[in-house]
Amino acid sequence: MSRKTFMLTGLLVLALAASGCRPTPAPTPTPAPSPTPAEAGLSGKIVEAGSTTVQPLAEKLAEAFSAKYPQVQITVQGGGSSVGVKSAGQGTVDVGAASREVKDSELQEFPDLVVHTIARDGIAIVAHPDVPLDGLTKEQVRDIFAGEITNWSDVGGPDRPIVVVSREEGSGTRAAFEEMVMGKEGPPIVDTAILQPSNGAVRTTVATTPDSIGYLSFGYLDPSVKALSIDGVKATVENAASGVYPVVRPLNLLTKGEPDGLVKAWLDFILSDEGQKIVVEEGYIAVNR
Amino acid sequence: MRGRRLSSRKGTSRSIVDRSARYLLLLSALVSIFVVFLIGLFTLREGLPALREIGLGSLLTGRVWRPQRGEFGLLAMIAGSVLVTMGAMLLGVPLALGCAIFLAEVAPDRVRAVVRPAVELLAGIPSVIYGLFGMVVLVPLVRRVPVPGNTGFGLLSASIVLAVMILPTITNIAEDAIRAVPREYKEGSLALGTTHWQTIVGVTLPAARSGIVAAIILGVGRALGETMAMIMVIGNSIIFPKPLDNNPLTLFLSQARTLTGNIAVEISYATGLHESALFATGVVLFVLIMIVNTTAHLLIRERAR
Numbered sequence: 001m002s003r004k005t006f007m008l009t010g011l012l013v014l015a016l017a018a019s020g021c022r023p024t025p026a027p028t029p030t031p032a033p034s035p036t037p038a039e040a041g042l043s044g045k046i047v048e049a050g051s052t053t054v055q056p057l058a059e060k061l062a063e064a065f066s067a068k069y070p071q072v073q074i075t076v077q078g079g080g081s082s083v084g085v086k087s088a089g090q091g092t093v094d095v096g097a098a099s100r101e102v103k104d105s106e107l108q109e110f111p112d113l114v115v116h117t118i119a120r121d122g123i124a125i126v127a128h129p130d131v132p133l134d135g136l137t138k139e140q141v142r143d144i145f146a147g148e149i150t151n152w153s154d155v156g157g158p159d160r161p162i163v164v165v166s167r168e169e170g171s172g173t174r175a176a177f178e179e180m181v182m183g184k185e186g187p188p189i190v191d192t193a194i195l196q197p198s199n200g201a202v203r204t205t206v207a208t209t210p211d212s213i214g215y216l217s218f219g220y221l222d223p224s225v226k227a228l229s230i231d232g233v234k235a236t237v238e239n240a241a242s243g244v245y246p247v248v249r250p251l252n253l254l255t256k257g258e259p260d261g262l263v264k265a266w267l268d269f270i271l272s273d274e275g276q277k278i279v280v281e282e283g284y285i286a287v288n289r
Numbered sequence: 290m291r292g293r294r295l296s297s298r299k300g301t302s303r304s305i306v307d308r309s310a311r312y313l314l315l316l317s318a319l320v321s322i323f324v325v326f327l328i329g330l331f332t333l334r335e336g337l338p339a340l341r342e343i344g345l346g347s348l349l350t351g352r353v354w355r356p357q358r359g360e361f362g363l364l365a366m367i368a369g370s371v372l373v374t375m376g377a378m379l380l381g382v383p384l385a386l387g388c389a390i391f392l393a394e395v396a397p398d399r400v401r402a403v404v405r406p407a408v409e410l411l412a413g414i415p416s417v418i419y420g421l422f423g424m425v426v427l428v429p430l431v432r433r434v435p436v437p438g439n440t441g442f443g444l445l446s447a448s449i450v451l452a453v454m455i456l457p458t459i460t461n462i463a464e465d466a467i468r469a470v471p472r473e474y475k476e477g478s479l480a481l482g483t484t485h486w487q488t489i490v491g492v493t494l495p496a497a498r499s500g501i502v503a504a505i506i507l508g509v510g511r512a513l514g515e516t517m518a519m520i521m522v523i524g525n526s527i528i529f530p531k532p533l534d535n536n537p538l539t540l541f542l543s544q545a546r547t548l549t550g551n552i553a554v555e556i557s558y559a560t561g562l563h564e565s566a567l568f569a570t571g572v573v574l575f576v577l578i579m580i581v582n583t584t585a586h587l588l589i590r591e592r593a594r
Contacts, residue, residue: 052557080557106560163440168525169356170558188355194442194544195525197554208425209432209440 043071050084050097135229147190165214369545376448420521442524466500
């Protein structure tokens with residue numbers, strides 16, 4: 001009996017591993033609440049889901065909005081950019097989040113989607129701190145990630161093989177990196193790259209693997225890794241904001257159709273000076289309106 | 290008369306309790322089976338579009354996995370899962386069997402009282418902790434092996450982590466099997482003048498064989514299903530593992546990706562056919578584990594006979 005139970009448990013655990021990691025989409029769409037954003041105050045619920053890059057920022061923005069209008073409740077969920085697009089397109093959430101441009105194929109599937117860019121985020125090329133280089137050209141970065149340059153000596157470093165670290169397929173950060181560095185029709189990222197499933201895991205891997213190179217959202221930069229300048233431009237929020245730094249992606253919130261009522265009020269708040277101040281405080285780049 | 294009625298009434302209420310307890314237990318058993326059934330059905334249903342569109346054949350034999358470009362081949366991941374499981378078995382099985390024999394045959398009770406809970410404790414450590422340990426301790430160690438292209442992340446690190454993780458599973462079941470060998474066998478052997486070790490090797494272990502094999506197979510199932518720790522140390526590269534230089538053993542320094550890792554790494558961002566293909570990966574895994582566990586189950590039943 002105990003072995004049977006054990007085996008059943010094994011099956012269950014496996015099955016959960018296979019299906020359990022799936023993020024739960026919001027159960028029901030919340031009906032657009034009180035369409036009159038009266039001076040007296042707003043009330044109601046908003047459900048947001050999607051990109052894990054946008055998630056911490058969205059939480060802050062939700063918190064600030066709820067502090068202003070205590071009757072408003074905003075739920076922020078993760079799930080990933082693709083989940084954000086899908087759930088907003090299908091109307092299972094009020095607002096979806098994507099840390100990349102919405103793809104043409106997605107716009108075809110969900111033609112009602114309206115994209116609201118709420119902030120911008122730079123992607124830094126990072127190397128292990130012992131790599132004795134300060135910067136690369138964009139072409140060099142592309143050739144390294146495509147597997148055409150495999151030794152640091154080819155880009156002016158020591159004679160050591162390069163360890164490429166990347167994100168998994170489908171990641172918003174990877175999609176933005178591929179589009180802006182590898183090029184839309186460019187070569188794929190080399191097969192032998194170590195793939196890690198989050199910004200944090202990429203940072204740990206690059207920090208602990210000598211001769212490694214990877215890419216990270218600006219929000220995840222810290223002294224454990226070395227941010228390389230690209231074409232001589234340092235990876236700083238200032239450079240990204242002024243448009244000199246070449247790898248910058250939009251952080252988008254998505255609605256099905258033009259937003260109204262409470263959702264519109266929240267989006268307006270995010271794009272107001274007050275909301276954009278929070279964006280900057282969180283280490284992202286404010287959008288110029 | 291009055292006494293009989295009282296006792297019969299009491300008897301009725303007792304039998305009600307008894308019966309309802311029985312149904313309640315039956316219900317919980319049914320619920321667990323139902324859940325397994327539902328999960329299997331759900332995985333299959335979600336994976337069906339991919340199975341239909343890509344085809345089981347090209348899914349199982351395709352060597353390239355590039356979902357964004359519409360290529361879905363699981364062969365590299367199947368190889369990764371099989372190789373890492375083999376590696377874990379090579380390292381873990383001798384260790385686990387040694388441990389089981391020690392606990393069942395050699396250890397004095399006082400030592401056993403310490404070792405056994407310690408081994409069982411291994412089963413209670415969350416797999417993310419194993420992964421973290423592997424990532425910050427094992428991977429840098431493995432990286433010291435001077436082979437070009439060795440990053441430390443790969444099959445060897447993953448096999449070592451996995452070997453430790455399956456240790457309690459194999460040890461516990463193998464120890465039970467060894468203990469279940471009738472006393473008479475051992476006494477007979479010892480009476481013939483063999484030493485303790487000769488008895489263990491020549492009599493006890495052969496008699497416990499099917500139970501030990503079942504233990505190993507359950508370990509295989511555990512190894513195939515492990516996810517989190519694997520993601521953290523195996524590198525997750527979508528390549529068919531191959532030796533890094535002329536020495537075939539460097540195969541184990543190659544990065545790889547497991548079937549479980551494939552699902553866990555990509556599911557949060559997957560949509561459409563990609564998502565369905567990941568569920569199809571789950572179906573492949575499900576079938577694989579079911580085969581493994583059924584084999585173990587049959588072997589255990591054979592032993593019971």
